[in-house]
Amino acid sequence: MKCRKCGREAVINMRQHKLALCDEHFLEWVPEQTQRFIEKYKMFTRQERILVAVSGGKDSLSLWDVLLRLGYRADGLYIGLGIDGGVDYSNQSHDMCVRFLENLKSLVSNFNPTNDERRTTDDQPLTSDFRLTSESNWQPALHVVDIAQVYGETIPDVAARTMRGRTKPCSVCGLVKRHVMNRVARDGGYDVLATGHNLDDEAAVLLGNALTWNADYLVRQAPVLPADKPGLARKVKPFCRLYERESAAYALVRGVEYIYDECPFAEGSTSIAHKEILNLMEKDSPGVKLQFYLSFLRAREQGLFAERSGQVELNACEKCGQPTSAPGLCAFCRLWERRMTASRDE
Amino acid sequence: MVKLTYRNKQWELPAGMTVRDAVLKCGLNPEQVLAVRGGKLINEATITKEGDEIKLVAVISGGAEEK
Numbered sequence: 001m002k003c004r005k006c007g008r009e010a011v012i013n014m015r016q017h018k019l020a021l022c023d024e025h026f027l028e029w030v031p032e033q034t035q036r037f038i039e040k041y042k043m044f045t046r047q048e049r050i051l052v053a054v055s056g057g058k059d060s061l062s063l064w065d066v067l068l069r070l071g072y073r074a075d076g077l078y079i080g081l082g083i084d085g086g087v088d089y090s091n092q093s094h095d096m097c098v099r100f101l102e103n104l105k106s107l108v109s110n111f112n113p114t115n116d117e118r119r120t121t122d123d124q125p126l127t128s129d130f131r132l133t134s135e136s137n138w139q140p141a142l143h144v145v146d147i148a149q150v151y152g153e154t155i156p157d158v159a160a161r162t163m164r165g166r167t168k169p170c171s172v173c174g175l176v177k178r179h180v181m182n183r184v185a186r187d188g189g190y191d192v193l194a195t196g197h198n199l200d201d202e203a204a205v206l207l208g209n210a211l212t213w214n215a216d217y218l219v220r221q222a223p224v225l226p227a228d229k230p231g232l233a234r235k236v237k238p239f240c241r242l243y244e245r246e247s248a249a250y251a252l253v254r255g256v257e258y259i260y261d262e263c264p265f266a267e268g269s270t271s272i273a274h275k276e277i278l279n280l281m282e283k284d285s286p287g288v289k290l291q292f293y294l295s296f297l298r299a300r301e302q303g304l305f306a307e308r309s310g311q312v313e314l315n316a317c318e319k320c321g322q323p324t325s326a327p328g329l330c331a332f333c334r335l336w337e338r339r340m341t342a343s344r345d346e
Numbered sequence: 347m348v349k350l351t352y353r354n355k356q357w358e359l360p361a362g363m364t365v366r367d368a369v370l371k372c373g374l375n376p377e378q379v380l381a382v383r384g385g386k387l388i389n390e391a392t393i394t395k396e397g398d399e400i401k402l403v404a405v406i407s408g409g410a411e412e413k
Contacts, residue, residue: 001389001391001392009389011386011387011388011389012380012387013389013390013391020389023387057407058405058407059407200406201408204408244405244407245377245378245380245405248380248405249380249387249405252380252403253387260404262408266408269408271408272406272407272408275406276375276378276406279375279377279378280375282377283375283376283377
């Protein structure tokens with residue numbers, strides 16, 4: 001199977017696009033497509049500062065790599081959850097993020113396109129150097145927030161104490177990560193928070209919400225969540241139209257090291273089950289996942305899903321200032337208040 | 347024979363079929379794996395050769411909201 005662009009041996013066939021590409025052209029294609037979606041959904045501009053939530057996984061590190069190659073000022077945020085699961089998961093994940101930053105220079109030399117500069121759609125050079133051509137003294141940084149160090153407990157500890165989510169800490173994990181990402185983005189003066197959600201993630205969430213017709217969630221699922229409330233950072237998903245297989249292939253071809261192990265608590269998760277169902281359909285009907293997601297976005301744009309009247313009012317949490325629908329403290333701050341109360345009662 | 351590995355599982359298949367067919371014969375979904383031979387990504391139409399050792403990399407992850 002030959003590359004559509006140059007006729008060399010292809011490394012990947014993307015059936016949904018009827019497109020096979022060699023390593024060189026695939027490594028061009030992913031940033032080009034990402035830039036196209038950044039512009040189409042008006043995610044951010046070159047003047048804005050971006051905070052990328054990185055977990056050590058293939059999607060977030062690939063996204064960070066792509067944004068840097070596209071010349072954006074993108075820093076990383078790693079949140080240490082204290083998850084071990086017998087594989088030292090959180091420490092391994094953290095190491096991957098640190099190693100990514102340390103290896104930036106070697107990634108630049110690992111692949112040199114035959115033509116060092118490419119023009120993207122907004123006429124900015126796609127360079128193999130991670131420094132912006134206009135600000136040569138800027139270097140990407142990695143912020144690290146270790147939950148146990150800052151708040152005194154790991155995520156599994158909090159989950160066990162609060163019994164939120166019963167046997168799995170996923171509910172607590174999501175609450176904590178959303179809060180910390182928003183806080184770091186806001187306090188660090190970032191214009192936008194980017195996550196590595198890919199099309200498979202979006203389609204799986206969409207399927208889950210469609211199975212229960214959860215209109216509140218359906219209306220809020222989008223490539224961009226605007227900062228429409230005080231204290232909320234704009235959230236974007238630049239990889240939202242990239243298949244998970246393509247994100248993984250990018251990391252492999254590019255030489256981005258990432259953690260292969262999944263979160264130990266992911267086993268049996270609904271989102272993985274939904275992904276498998278969608279991929280069964282995709283195997284026989286290439287492009288069905290993409291169509292599912294794009295048709296949803298079109299329907300949403302045309303008003304098929306509307307905000308319910310009597311929208312919940314948000315106010316600032318008394319302690320942290322982040323928006324909350326609860327009176328007084330937000331759910332995140334209540335987690336730690338309960339811990340202090342429990343300690344006092346012992 | 348061709349050796350395929352996926353996580354902690356292993357299969358041996360006759361050479362001469364496409365990678366995609368080999369993946370299907372292992373009971374896996376080609377949409378959920380990438381094939382690596384000699385440290386290099388290979389496309390699904392690649393014909394397997396005698397002695398090939400192919401690592402199948404899982405591409406799906408999930409569970410938590412953030413990546």
